[in-house]
Amino acid sequence: xxxxxxxxxxxxxxxxxxxxxxxxxxxxxxxxxxxxxxxxxxxxxxxxxxxxxxxxxxxxxxxxxxxxxxxxxxxxxxxxxxxxxxxxxxx
Numbered sequence: 255x256x257x258x259x260x261x262x263x264x265x266x267x268x269x270x271x272x273x274x275x276x277x278x279x280x281x282x283x284x285x286x287x288x289x290x291x292x293x294x295x296x297x298x299x300x301x302x303x304x305x306x307x308x309x310x311x312x313x314x315x316x317x318x319x320x321x322x323x324x325x326x327x328x329x330x331x332x333x334x335x336x337x338x339x340x341x342x343x344x345x
Contacts, residue, residue, distance in 0.1 A: 260307055264307050264308065265304065265307055267307060267332070268301075268304040268306065268308065269307070270331075271301070271304075271307070271309075271314070271328075271332060272301055272302040272304045273302075274328055274331040274332065275298075275301060275302055275317055275318075275321065275328075276302040278318075278321040278322075278323050278328075279321060282321075284298055284299055284302075287317065287320050287321065288317075290320040291313070291316040291317045291319070291320045292316055293313055293316065293317070297309075301317070314328070
């Protein structure tokens with residue numbers, strides 16, 4: 255299976271999402287947050303570094319919940335285009 259390369263905007267969006275989650279995590283351990291969210295620490299690490307620029311919607315919801323972030327707050331930290339695109343993921 256050939257993976258389609260990500261566009262520059264997709265990579266940048268993933269990096270912004272990663273930064274927002276990493277900032278919200280603050281001093282909490284990546285292992286603690288990942289475990290509580292039901293994902294592996296490596297997955298969270300990759301999301302935070304932008305290596306998984308389009309994580310599953312429910313993964314983002316689980317991590318945001320553990321961090322006490324509402325999706326509105328998380329989307330507000332991203333660009334307007336990102337917010338509009340991510341808002342349609344659940345549909």
